[in-house]
Each structure stands twice: as C-alpha cells, then as structure tokens.
Amino acid sequence: MFSSLKSSKQKSSIAERAVHDEVTKQRLKYKPYYHHFEKQVGTHVWLEGREMILLSSNDYLGFNQNPTVIEAGKKGLVTWGSSSTGSRIANGSRGYHHRLEKKLADFLGKEDCHVSAAGYLSCMSAIQAFVQRGDAIFADKNIHSCLWAGIASTMGRVEKFSHNNPADFENVLSYEDPKTPKMLVFEGVYSMEGHLAHAQELLQIASENNCFSVMDDAHGFGVLGEQGRGTANHLDLTDEIDIICGSLSKAMASTGGFVAGDKALIEHLRSHSKQTIFSAAISPSQAYCAEAAIDLLQTEPEHLERLWSNTRRYNAILNDLGLDTWGSETPAIPVVIGDKLKAYRFWQELMKEGIFTTVSLPPAVPPKKDLIRTAISAAHTDEDIDRIAEAFAKVTKRVL
Secondary structure, three states, X not given: OHHHHHHHOOOOHHHHHHHOOHHHHHHHHHOOOOOOOOEEEOOEEEEOOEEEEXXXXXXXXXXXXXXXXXXXXXXXXXXXXXXXXXXXXXXXXXXXXXHHHHHHHHHHOOOEEEEEOOHHHHHHHHHHOOOOOOOEEEEEOOOOHHHHHHHHOOOXXXXXXXXXXXXXXXXXXXXXXXXXXXXXXXXXXXXXXXXXXXXXXXXXXXXXXXXXXXXEOOOOOOXXXXXHOOHHHHOOOHHXXXXXXXXXXXXXXXXXXXXXXXXXXXXXXXXXXXXXXXXXXXXXXXXXXXXHHHXXXXXXXXXXXXXXXXXXXXXXXXXXXXXXXXXXXXOEEEEEOOOHHHHHHHHHHHHHOOEEOEEEOOOOOOOOOOEEEEEOOOOOOHHXXXXXXXXXXXXXXXXX
C-alpha cells in the first residue's frame, strides 16, 4: 500500500518551485558558499587539500583555539554532559547559565542578562518580547536578518529609515502619533559595512519621542570599548540604551546569544519571549567557553590590542591599493567592487592566491555594492598579513 502511494505521488507546486529555484541553481553552479574545511590551525584552513589563510572569520580575538577557552569547554562537558536537554523555562536551566548571565550583565554594565542558544534567537527575542499590536518599530534599513525576523514575528508596524541617518529617523518619526508606543532598532556595528552606529544622535531623538531602544552589538561586543565591553561602552551610552543584544559566536568564540538590560525588562523577556520559552538552552561546554572568553578579555588585554594593531595595518594595505572599504571603522572590513562579475572573479582569484574570503552580492548588499567581505583577527600573524597584502596586490592588478 505504502509503496504504491509513493510511486503515484505527484510533486506539489511548492516542491516543483524548490526544484527549479534559480537562486539555488546559480549557487550550485558557481559554488561561492557552503565550503567545508577539512582542518583548521589558527587562522589557517584546509580546503580540498589546500592550505589557506582565513580572512572572513568572526573570530576577532582569536579565542577559537585558545587553550584556556578550550579547557573551559572540556570542563563544562565533563561536569554537566553534552546538553541542557530542555528549555530554560522548564528543565533546562543550570547554574552555569546563571553564572554566565551575571558575568555578562556586569561586563556590559546592565542589571540583568538572559542567554539563548543562538545570537539569532536572542536578537529576535529582543524585539518580539516587547512589541505589541499597534506599536511602531523604526529600523535602520541595513539591520541584520535576525532583527528583521524579530520584527516579522510581532504585530507591530515597521518603518525604515536610511542607514545610519539620524535626520531621516527623526523625519520618519515626525509622522507618528506621539502617543504610539515606539521602538528604535539599530546595530552598534554593521558587520557588512563595518560602520559604527551614530548612536548618540539616534538615542537623543528616541528619548524625546517615547521610543524604546534595542541595539544589536554582535560585532561590537568584545571588539570596542573598555576591555571589549562593546559599542555602548565605547560611546559612553550604556545607560541610554534599553536593550543590548548580541552573539557569543563572534569575539567570544562560542555559540549562543544574549539580551541585557534592566532587571524588570529581562524578567519581562523571560515571560514573553517565544525564542526563550520554546528553545533549548545553551549547552554547558559553550557556556563555559563564553565565560572563559569574558575572563580573558579582562585579564589579557594583549588580544584586543593585537586585534586593533592588525586592523590598522590591514586597512592601510587596502587603502594603499586604492580599494574601497566603505568607510569601515572596525575589524569587519568590506572591499567594495561594485560589479557582480568582477566581485566574483576577485573572490576566485584570492582563493587561487590562498586567501579565503566571502563574496556578497545584491540583495544581501545594496545595488552597486557587490563586495568581498573580510574580517581581521588578533590571531593573524605578521606573516599572514604579509601574504594577504601580496595576494591583494596581485588580484587588484589582475581584476580591477
């Protein structure tokens, strides 16, 4: 009976659409994504047997293979096992969650913090838990997909404003009823562009207009501010931002995410965040790794110092070659090519020279902003950067 049913089943229209999807066909043809490394040692990876320098990782501080972080992960695994086996609201809460949250809150300068199994979930929850039907959400048009997903999961109405443009935010806001509950959503560091938020101006406008603020600091946390406390600390705005959310998978070299704010706000999130209530908690080993990374930031400043030393040198190399870095102010440094075919070829040629980056094309970036996404790390050695400089010089001459 079941075999005959299987043989007679017709493909549905959704299945047919998936099978013939043009985006997937192009991805499989040109293979720009989903590369599987066979091995990694520091900043070097092996792809199809070739050793390459990884220049597109978010491991800003080089903690991914730090012995202290690795030993902490082992301790978490041995002590608690491989998983929390449940959601925080049910059977998944553990002492290591509470300890990590306390450490994160203290480090960020907030009263409380909640950690989730992914940064994507945390940033979604930072919006979904607070917005109700009839609320208005004002979002920088270049915010990350996780924030758009959080917005889409609400009954709120969204209005976009021009990227990093406080004047446009104020203009869009001026059409809104003053009594309407409002939320401002922006990023501390925009990872595709490397831009630092014009947060002071945005928050001043928000404070004058009944506007709750949410900042995603996934790429500022561990990178900016005193000991890596993030964008809010860097700009002296910690008390002005209602919610700071972000990821533990970048500078912290772990997985998971966090939402930090006043205690009353975080307790509200624990009651109303679907991403919290219906998701398993972060695993013990990853929580221990994140905790160790926070400790290292405070006891070994040389990692952060090295990151910024490498960033300045790498930026100078790109500028000397006349490459467009889109005004990046952070270790996330795009190389804007502005043409799809040239960007793809530039990426391919870097691969041939032993440098692994990623290519980003519209609609992931604005039109004419086709780019090579790169990110520097504290773990890149002087020799790595010498090789990177040589490769970029060769490829720029060949392609542009």
